[in-house]
Amino acid sequence: MHHRFLEAYDAQLRTTPETVHASSVSVQGPLHLAVFGGTQGFVTYADLGGADADAIGDLVDEAVAHFQRMPAVTSVEWKTRAHDVAPGLHDALIARGFIPEDAESIMIGEAELLAQHVDVPDGVDIRRATTEDEVISAGRMQGRIFDDAEWRRRVDEVIERMHADESVEFWIAVADGAVVSAGRLEPVAGTEFAGLWGGATDPAWRGRGIYRALTAQRANAAIRRGVRYLQSDSTEFSRPILERSGLIRVSSTTPYVWAPA
Structure with a gap:
């Protein structure tokens, strides 16, 4: 049951359903870069396509550069999931100034x-x-x-x-x-x-x-x-x-x- 729920979650709830209420959405590679309310940036994806640590660092740089070109954006949330294959993502985010908040359980x-x-x-x-x-x-x-x-x-x-x-x-x-x-x-x-x-x-x-x-x-x-x-x-x-x-x-x-x- 756990695996069935997780498969349904990954297949149905990621990317487009997460950004349906956004004021704008840009797709760069696997990343969906959204803005809510004109000021709140948001980063999500279905998966990172098997990217290694170096490639993931590049994706973070691209996302930061994207939102830096949007002066109205006052904060950006990068939504991570514990079951994703994302080598080096934590270190890449920390190195670029992202601060982790409390983890939450995905319940289904x-x-x-x-x-x-x-x-x-x-x-x-x-x-x-x-x-x-x-x-x-x-x-x-x-x-x-x-x-x-x-x-x-x-x-x-x-x-x-x-x-x-x-x-x-x-x-x-x-x-x-x-x-x-x-x-x-x-x-x-x-x-x-x-x-x-x-x-x-x-x-x-x-x-x-x-x-x-x-x-x-x-x-x-x-x-x-x-x-x-x-x-x-x-x-x-x-x-x-x-x-x-x-x-x-x-x-x-x-x-x-x-x-x-």
């Missing part, structure tokens, strides 16, 4: 296995957000938990995507009139996948099954849309919760971030 599971009943505390209502105010309230909670000073910009981008694509769903858990847990469901067009993104629960409400129930509701919504697999890049905090829900860790991904001088 069958949507049908995640669509299970989970009890939640009395007074907690789990539902799809239907107004911009609900999405903003959820984003504010997520920004506080992740210490994200850019939370409002990210929420505005999500709202824009929701207006453009009705398949993007934002789910929330509400208690006493406040959003206490939230997460998105984003089906990937042309694939068997949907992504589970932005999952967060207020610390005061953790350990009560709320996030597992939120995941189950998103799984049900995915099944209604004909989705087979659910995928998430998860932190070490959320990974055990997703494992209890039925997702399997198939690999890991580490973002390397570079800011132009």
